[in-house]
Amino acid sequence: MQIDEIRPTTAVFRTAAIIFVILTCGFAQAPVPAESSPKSADTQSYLDPLPQDTGTAALKQELRHLQNTGRLMMVTAHPDDEDGGVLTLEARGKGVHALLMTLTRGEGGQNELGTDLFDKLGVLRTLEQLASDKYYGVDQRFSRVADFGYSKTAEETFQKWGGHDVPLADMVRVIREFRPDVLIARFSGTDHDGHGHHQASAILTKEAFRAAADPSRFPEQIKEGLQPWQPKKLYIGNVCGFGASTCPDENWSVKLNTGEEDPVLGMAYFQFAIEGLRHQKSQGLGDISFPSRPRYAFYKLADSVVPKTTDASGHEKDFFDGIDTTLPGLAARLGDYEKQVPRLRPELSKAAGEIGESVGGLASLAAHIESVTALVEQSDLSDAQKQMLGQYLSEKHDEAQTALNLALNIGLEATVVPALGPSASLPTEKNALTNVSPGSQVEVIAKLHNGSKYWLTIQNAALSQDWAKKSHADQATIGPGEDYYANFLVVVPEDAPLTRPYWHRTNPETEPVNQFEGQYQTLALPPAPLDAKIEFEISGRRGLHSPLPDFLRKGKNEVPQGRISAQVVVPFIDERGVPRKRELAITPAVSVALEPGEQIIPVSGAAARSVKVGVNSTLASPSSGTLGLEMPEGWRAEPAKSNVRVPKRGDQNEAEIQVFPGNLKESRANVQATLEAAGKTYSEQYTLITREDLGAFYFYQPAVQHVSIVDVKVPKDLKVGYLMGAGDDIPTVLQQIGMNVKLIPADKVASEDLSQYGTIVLGVRTYETQPVVVKNNQKLLEFVSNGGTLIVQNNNDVGDFNSAHLTPYPAELSRARVSVEEAPVTVLAPDDPIFHSPNEISQKDFDGWVQERGLYFMGTWDEHFKPLLACHDPGEPDQKGGLLVAKYGKGIYIYTGYAFFRQLPAGVPGAIRLFVNLVSAK
Numbered sequence: 001m002q003i004d005e006i007r008p009t010t011a012v013f014r015t016a017a018i019i020f021v022i023l024t025c026g027f028a029q030a031p032v033p034a035e036s037s038p039k040s041a042d043t044q045s046y047l048d049p050l051p052q053d054t055g056t057a058a059l060k061q062e063l064r065h066l067q068n069t070g071r072l073m074m075v076t077a078h079p080d081d082e083d084g085g086v087l088t089l090e091a092r093g094k095g096v097h098a099l100l101m102t103l104t105r106g107e108g109g110q111n112e113l114g115t116d117l118f119d120k121l122g123v124l125r126t127l128e129q130l131a132s133d134k135y136y137g138v139d140q141r142f143s144r145v146a147d148f149g150y151s152k153t154a155e156e157t158f159q160k161w162g163g164h165d166v167p168l169a170d171m172v173r174v175i176r177e178f179r180p181d182v183l184i185a186r187f188s189g190t191d192h193d194g195h196g197h198h199q200a201s202a203i204l205t206k207e208a209f210r211a212a213a214d215p216s217r218f219p220e221q222i223k224e225g226l227q228p229w230q231p232k233k234l235y236i237g238n239v240c241g242f243g244a245s246t247c248p249d250e251n252w253s254v255k256l257n258t259g260e261e262d263p264v265l266g267m268a269y270f271q272f273a274i275e276g277l278r279h280q281k282s283q284g285l286g287d288i289s290f291p292s293r294p295r296y297a298f299y300k301l302a303d304s305v306v307p308k309t310t311d312a313s314g315h316e317k318d319f320f321d322g323i324d325t326t327l328p329g330l331a332a333r334l335g336d337y338e339k340q341v342p343r344l345r346p347e348l349s350k351a352a353g354e355i356g357e358s359v360g361g362l363a364s365l366a367a368h369i370e371s372v373t374a375l376v377e378q379s380d381l382s383d384a385q386k387q388m389l390g391q392y393l394s395e396k397h398d399e400a401q402t403a404l405n406l407a408l409n410i411g412l413e414a415t416v417v418p419a420l421g422p423s424a425s426l427p428t429e430k431n432a433l434t435n436v437s438p439g440s441q442v443e444v445i446a447k448l449h450n451g452s453k454y455w456l457t458i459q460n461a462a463l464s465q466d467w468a469k470k471s472h473a474d475q476a477t478i479g480p481g482e483d484y485y486a487n488f489l490v491v492v493p494e495d496a497p498l499t500r501p502y503w504h505r506t507n508p509e510t511e512p513v514n515q516f517e518g519q520y521q522t523l524a525l526p527p528a529p530l531d532a533k534i535e536f537e538i539s540g541r542r543g544l545h546s547p548l549p550d551f552l553r554k555g556k557n558e559v560p561q562g563r564i565s566a567q568v569v570v571p572f573i574d575e576r577g578v579p580r581k582r583e584l585a586i587t588p589a590v591s592v593a594l595e596p597g598e599q600i601i602p603v604s605g606a607a608a609r610s611v612k613v614g615v616n617s618t619l620a621s622p623s624s625g626t627l628g629l630e631m632p633e634g635w636r637a638e639p640a641k642s643n644v645r646v647p648k649r650g651d652q653n654e655a656e657i658q659v660f661p662g663n664l665k666e667s668r669a670n671v672q673a674t675l676e677a678a679g680k681t682y683s684e685q686y687t688l689i690t691r692e693d694l695g696a697f698y699f700y701q702p703a704v705q706h707v708s709i710v711d712v713k714v715p716k717d718l719k720v721g722y723l724m725g726a727g728d729d730i731p732t733v734l735q736q737i738g739m740n741v742k743l744i745p746a747d748k749v750a751s752e753d754l755s756q757y758g759t760i761v762l763g764v765r766t767y768e769t770q771p772v773v774v775k776n777n778q779k780l781l782e783f784v785s786n787g788g789t790l791i792v793q794n795n796n797d798v799g800d801f802n803s804a805h806l807t808p809y810p811a812e813l814s815r816a817r818v819s820v821e822e823a824p825v826t827v828l829a830p831d832d833p834i835f836h837s838p839n840e841i842s843q844k845d846f847d848g849w850v851q852e853r854g855l856y857f858m859g860t861w862d863e864h865f866k867p868l869l870a871c872h873d874p875g876e877p878d879q880k881g882g883l884l885v886a887k888y889g890k891g892i893y894i895y896t897g898y899a900f901f902r903q904l905p906a907g908v909p910g911a912i913r914l915f916v917n918l919v920s921a922k
């Protein structure tokens with residue numbers, strides 16, 4: 001299932017969201033209802049510019065960038081850690097070039113939107129982070145380390161990440177490439193940060209501040225051509241504790257008010273950042289909203305290579321105190337070598353004087369920056385110095401060009417023509433050419449609209465790849481209000497790079513570090529495959545009697561040059577009839593998927609299993625292929641080989657094959673599907689990850705069914721009802737091992753006859769995500785009282801859980817957790833039937849667990865509850881609230897914080913046996 005097809009949860013607000021906003025904005029304040037938000041994040045299509053990035057508002061912000069050469073880099077551990085208010089203030093309010101480096105992609109977290117976890121969730125959260133970044137106005141980078149779940153210490157984090165040099169190398173690489181003046185650790189690097197990933201991110205940032213300037217650190221990067229770079233100032237965050245609205249003077253150096261309204265944005269920086277943060281819906285932040293008022297962020301100067309910038313009280317006005325961020329100030333970055341280019345500062349001063357909203361000034365500015373660039377290139381400066389200045393000047397030239405296009409009010413769009421031709425109506429989503437395969441061809445039309453009062457002469461129109469044949473004339477002149485069209489026939493070469501992640505893990509459940517492949521390391525995603533670019537002159541006239549622009553009449557001899565670019569997108573109509581568009585992507589011609597992707601087989605289950613092989617393609621017409629399965633020794637499939645129809649685009653074919661397992665003993669095995677078609681072999685599935693408010697990308701996985709053979713006994717004649725919460729795959733696993741499980745829709749719980757079930761299980765976070773279950777909790781407790789068994793799995797909203805008094809006897813949920821999956825487990829009540837029926841539970845059943853033991857254990861409970869297990873993280877006391885059992889009336893109530901939602905889909909044998917025993921308790 002595509003992630004955009006998963007129904008969002010109904011919860012209004014999450015504890016994680018509260019913690020995040022307190023953390024990032026430095027205040028404790030109850031949220032206001034979502035209706036008070038200035039605008040829902042869903043109303044903005046990702047590929048459309050924000051209103052603040054169009055027209056005069058966009059031009060004013062671009063002028064801020066042109067006037068500021070400051071560069072700021074913030075480092076965090078996970079998506080949603082960032083201080084969006086500060087980033088927005090710096091990038092949009094002051095014109096600083098800002099970059100956010102997020103070490104992990106959040107792939108170890110929980111998913112509020114469905115059952116997709118691990119690397120598939122990582123792709124979704126990457127898209128969500130990029131949607132947030134669009135509001136902050138920042139660039140985005142990631143390291144290769146993965147979110148492996150909650151960690152309590154930096155030491156454990158570094159151990160999991162293969163040592164601190166793995167992420168440090170990536171951070172140093174980004175610093176050397178981006179060259180920030182100011183480096184900011186979002187956290188402090190102390191126990192006050194909580195999560196070990198948070199602590200590690202700050203510890204690494206502090207080290208990277210100096211390491212990036214040392215050529216002996218990561219010398220392989222220097223050999224690649226990167227140059228050492230020393231940021232000028234280092235700041236740390238979280239210096240006043242979570243939720244602080246004030247901060248002792250000695251704790252901070254810079255205090256920034258992100259609650260100040262920006263007239264260009266039309267709202268406060270903090271509020272604008274919250275608009276972006278709402279796109280991180282998989283973390284429960286889709287409805288987050290806060291009232292307007294002053295908001296303060298506090299940061300402490302931790303290291304510096306510039307002269308003292310703090311006053312007598314240790315305070316500064318700004319991160320960039322002591323750093324010249326003006327355009328002429330670029331010359332100062334050469335130090336004593338500035339005298340080698342005596343004309344540099346005067347020429348930069350002249351360029352700075354041309355910054356303004358006029359078309360003439362901006363056209364002159366772009367040309368002036370080009371001449372300064374040539375001046376630098378022709379100087380006697382070192383290659384490293386030329387490279388450094390060239391980076392600044394290139395960016396300023398791009399900014400000047402963007403500002404010129406805004407002042408001219410010109411726009412470019414490049415779209416893929418529907419398969420039936422330019423005159424065809426927009427296709428439906430399933431038929432749109434959103435992804436094409438190597439060897440295929442598409443037509444692209446680039447349309448330039450001249451919204452200015454000047455004549456434009458088109459000099460060149462091209463695509464970013466040389467895959468296109470032009471069917472237009474480059475030279476053309478268009479007047480005010482007119483459009484220019486450039487047509488391209490694109491033939492995608494066989495060796496075209498596919499639109500796929502450049503990072504991967506063989507086993508995401510156990511490997512905490514990604515492997516990087518290709519040239520895009522640390523980028524959020526690989527760049528789009530195709531862009532369109534048009535170069536033009538502001539020519540002033542079509543005929544002899546056309547007037548010249550004012551700035552040409554004033555004696556300027558040069559003809560102003562311009563350029564504009566746009567990503568190639570694909571328009572279509574979604575299932576609701578709403579026009580949408582998506583980035584063009586390149587994928588294999590055929591996608592092969594095995595369903596289910598995870599299969600749990602009991603040792604006693606030698607009967608045939610049905611395996612479904614789904615086939616999708618980008619083909620214009622159906623084809624045929626030969627499908628086969630590679631299986632473990634002793635297994636067989638019927639049929640062994642089969643001819644299958646490879647469907648055309650928009651259709652799907654599914655082949656069903658009977659698999660007969662053999663030699664069953666507790667172990668793991670794989671079933672691999674391969675499809676041979678048109679002389680090629682396909683053995684991967686690719687899945688579109690997108691949502692209406694996000695961009696789109698593809699997640700790839702082998703066409704493999706991971707099989708766990710488990711020695712497990714299941715009860716007979718037990719009917720289990722399962723009330724889904726945030727989403728998990730436990731019901732599927734129980735069904736695969738032979739249990740009778742029925743999903744109970746949350747909105748049916750009030751009318752459902754619960755007496756038909758022997759056991760009812762609440763999925764993870766059910767009370768948080770299904771308010772109707774909270775409303776009908778008494779009915780669930782009556783089910784227990786009448787003789788049923790109720791299993792309640794972890795809920796993360798501690799406050800709401802406790803205030804609702806959802807347990808049959810007094811008990812208080814806590815945030816206690818055991819994050820080390822290998823933590824020893826003690827059985828506190830070895831004689832309890834839960835450990836003996838229908839499966840005998842021993843210490844070996846706690847081997848091989850993944851990511852964590854459990855989370856959100858009960859903190860206190862009355863004597864009716866009996867704790868069954870105890871475990872603890874290193875150096876901590878035993879946590880006994882992870883599995884509590886209580887008799888209530890004629891039945892049994894069970895609360896468990898142990899992470900069965902991770903263990904059962906991963907096929908952990910002992911966890912499966914223990915969960916079956918819990919479900920069977922009576």
